[in-house]
Amino acid sequence: MRILVVGAYGMLGREAMAAARVAGHDVEGRDVDTLDIVDPQAALEVVADTEPDAVINCAAFTNVDAAEDQEDVALAVNGDGAGNLAAAAAAHGARIVHVSTDYVFPGDATRPYVESDATGPRSAYGRTKLAGELAVARANPDHVIARTAWLFGVHGRNFVDTMLELGASRDSVAVVDDQVGCPTWAGHLAPALVTLAQRPATGLFHTAGAGSCTWFDLTRAAFDATDTACSVEPTTTANFPRPAPRPAFSVLVSERGADAVVLPPWEEGLAGYLAARAAIQSKHTGGPS
């Protein structure tokens, strides 16, 4: 297959490029410098030029807190932009695989969210991502919308990275223990997106790391795995006010049965990420980290 990855310089986009190549596909990548998805004509032209069988959209306005003050800017990318790319793919008979988020849900559930559960975003970012889901589904019947959560990978700043840096310089960190979600390694999600690009099934898919934990649990696990001698103290969301509200409970599971692409448990994702991170650090320092 020929696959066009958009948002190709981002944390997930880089992994998607690599995963598509590993799967033996012919891959082309674009980011905002060569394709601004806000421009519908540019999207049409790039898809016409590259002639993909599938487009994987990893491009997004991803600053959740900044979106509270810049919802119009975020909506242009996450809503209209996603729709533009889906329409361009449709015009050329290509499938669109679009990445969305647990933030489309209100986050007050007491059981995991499945694909058919009612949405109800509580943040500007979540509203713009939901607008993108609707725009993609409207513009291209041959669509996959893959919702994921708590993403980390070697090609971008992420929570695990931040905690490991703090853990190396402090004796103790306080971490929120009242938000539950699904940590997801980009190295697991990217091949899942490629699989979804290859398979005929369409619609919504929940694609997050299996299992669930709190940010506190994730930090504890990362410190244990790296022998980081920093204590982790549980704290509450109320003690860490942020501009955008965070979902308290946004565990994602799939009800898609045989069509589902089930990711490995988040603990395996963390282990994979830490190994990839250590390999990069060792390459930079010329020895084992």
Ligand SMILES: NC(=O)c1ccc[n+]([C@@H]2O[C@H](COP(=O)([O-])OP(=O)(O)OC[C@H]3O[C@@H](n4cnc5c(N)ncnc54)[C@H](OP(=O)(O)O)[C@@H]3O)[C@@H](O)[C@H]2O)c1
């Ligand atoms: N990170 C998470 O925890 C998380 C959780 C759930 C879902 N997601 C979703 O996963 C996807 C990938 O996220 P990520 O963490 O890999 O994000 P990321 O690292 O911020 O990558 C997004 C990429 O899109 C580019 N971009 C922004 N505006 C664009 C535009 N108008 N046209 C084309 N490209 C544009 C960005 O360029 P600039 O850097 O120059 O802006 C960046 O290279 C997104 O759909 C996001 O909503 C992420």
